[in-house]
Amino acid sequence: MRIAFYGSSLVSAYWNGAATYYRGLLRALAARGYEITFYEPDVYDRQKHRDIDAPDWCRVVVYEGSIPALKAAAKQAAQADIVVKASGVGFEDDLLLHEVLSAARPTALKIFWDVDAPATLAMLRADPDHPLRLALSSIDLVLTYGGGDPVVEAYRAIGARECIPIYNAVDPRTHYPVPADxxxxxxxxxxxxxxxxxxxxxxxxxxxxxxxxxxxxxxxxxxxxxxxxxxxxxxxxxxxxxxxxxxxxxxxxxxxxxxxxxxxxxxxxxxxxxxxxxxxxxxxxxxxxxxxxxxxxxxxxxxxxxxxxxxxxxxxxxxxxxxxxxxxxxxxxxxxHTYDHRAAEADRIFRARMRPREAAE
Missing domain, CATH: 3.40.50.2000 (Glycogen Phosphorylase B;)
Structure with a gap:
């Protein structure tokens, strides 16, 4: 299955606390056969502070921090079976959500992946007309990297169809014991x-x-x-x-x-x-x-x-x-608590929700 993932950055952890989460989870999903393209904007000098090269397990598309470039990147969602818009991308998030949802095929699984649920929920509670809150009814699934039952219940209360936490974890290939420095x-x-x-x-x-x-x-x-x-x-x-x-x-x-x-x-x-x-x-x-x-x-x-x-x-x-x-x-x-464990959970979630869509095609 093909995933189009729109997030802050995969190749730079500079002012980007979600980088480790994205890397560990998406690498583990790629090992399970997913074909992933990660779309990230060139903002906040992150590209000047790359700490990894583009990996061989994920195609990385860096687009200019401009409206035309954003719209061009969002159109690529039409090629994916699973379309993910993450929170905190950092450039025109509301517009990006709208463009990605508009481009996604009707049979695609549409996901909002929240990497800072408490902050997002506080924003949505304060603004009943927030674009994300209004879009929840057209999003198939909200995934979060934390929050447990309080976050699940809060998302459902403001209109999410379904909310499931996929917690942080460790990638033993990148984080492991080393000698003292x-x-x-x-x-x-x-x-x-x-x-x-x-x-x-x-x-x-x-x-x-x-x-x-x-x-x-x-x-x-x-x-x-x-x-x-x-x-x-x-x-x-x-x-x-x-x-x-x-x-x-x-x-x-x-x-x-x-x-x-x-x-x-x-x-x-x-x-x-x-x-x-x-x-x-x-x-x-x-x-x-x-x-x-x-x-x-x-x-x-x-x-x-x-x-x-x-x-x-x-x-x-x-x-x-x-x-x-x-x-x-x-x-x-x-x-x-490895990302292989988390990817197995995400894989079950994806496949359970994709089967009815594939049968209907």
């Missing part, structure tokens, strides 16, 4: 771009504990933090290319996951970094959110902090216990 030596490391929906929680869960533990070394990676006040024991290293993520996760004593506020409040929304860290065998400390036990067992495969004081207390964990937690997390994600 002196560049990333630290007691606690956090990697995340500076966003309004996350900044206060980074202060509470990372910068405040660092200020209380001046004898320990903290490492901060991600874009946008250069003018943020922080204590002298915090080393800020800026954007970390995906090729360095394994070393970033495997080297420190522990790494920290801090959910954005909307994700934490919603729950059931493990970030890609949760699985990246576990895949590298890291001892992961995460902020508390509902549903964590569905993915990793608190106290054995992950450490959970309710606030910054908890984070500071957890830094007293012996090195050997930290290593054991990382080993258990790695074993868990390889057993049940």
């Amino acid at each position: 002196p560049r990333f030596a630290a007691d606690l490391a956090f990697l995340g771009n500076r966003l309004p929906d996350r900044e206060a929680r980074v202060e509470a869960f990372f910068l405040d504990p660092a200020a209380r533990l001046m004898g320990r070394r903290f490492l901060l990676g991600g874009a946008g933090w250069q003018d943020k006040p922080m204590s002298e024991n915090v080393a800020y290293i800026g954007h970390v290319p995906t090729g360095d993520h394994n070393a970033f996760n495997a080297t420190p004593k522990a790494v920290l996951n801090i959910s954005r506020t909307s994700m934490a409040e919603n729950g059931f929304s493990p970030a890609t970094r949760v699985f990246e860290a576990a895949g590298a065998g890291a001892c992961l400390i995460t902020d508390a959110w509902e549903g964590i036990e569905l993915f990793l067992k608190p106290g054995e495969e992950v450490l959970v902090a309710r606030d910054g004081r908890d984070v500071a207390d957890l830094m007293a964990i012996p090195d050997e216990r930290a290593k054991e937690i990382g080993k258990r997390a790695l074993a868990r994600v390889l057993t049940v």
Whole structure:
């Protein structure tokens, strides 16, 4: 089956947190026989910051950030059996949705794939006339990379025919244990771009504990933090290319996951970094959110902090216990949380909904 996938970027993770998710899931679907074309706009300097070449398992079409180029790319949806418009493409999203749905064949499976459901739902609730909300009745399926029952129920309440989460996972071919790298030596490391929906929680869960533990070394990676006040024991290293993520996760004593506020409040929304860290065998400390036990067992495969004081207390964990937690997390994600597992689920979903369409042709 042919998939036309319209997303933010497959070849650049620059200001693009969905890149890891797209790569892992689409590579695994390609291995199952899907012929995939990924359409992405040339915006936000992402093409200047490519971190992978176009892969051999997916055709990548980069189109100019202009209305004519968008419409030309959208017309290609007519060639696909499954048409996917993702959230947060970054250039004229509403127009792109309209053009893609208009171009899709009547028998094509039309999907809206939401990679930030809490933010999208807040936007749709605030505007009953939002183009996406009005289009839900003509979309066959909403898939999300997190959210659980709260997101499913919320989407159905505003008109979605069906909503199913396809969670983040780990791709063992790209995220795995590596030797320690002196560049990333630290007691606690956090990697995340500076966003309004996350900044206060980074202060509470990372910068405040660092200020209380001046004898320990903290490492901060991600874009946008250069003018943020922080204590002298915090080393800020800026954007970390995906090729360095394994070393970033495997080297420190522990790494920290801090959910954005909307994700934490919603729950059931493990970030890609949760699985990246576990895949590298890291001892992961995460902020508390509902549903964590569905993915990793608190106290054995992950450490959970309710606030910054908890984070500071957890830094007293012996090195050997930290290593054991990382080993258990790695074993868990390889057993049940790889993108091969997620692709098998997506494949079942696609085929179950395509069979009636194929029979009707």
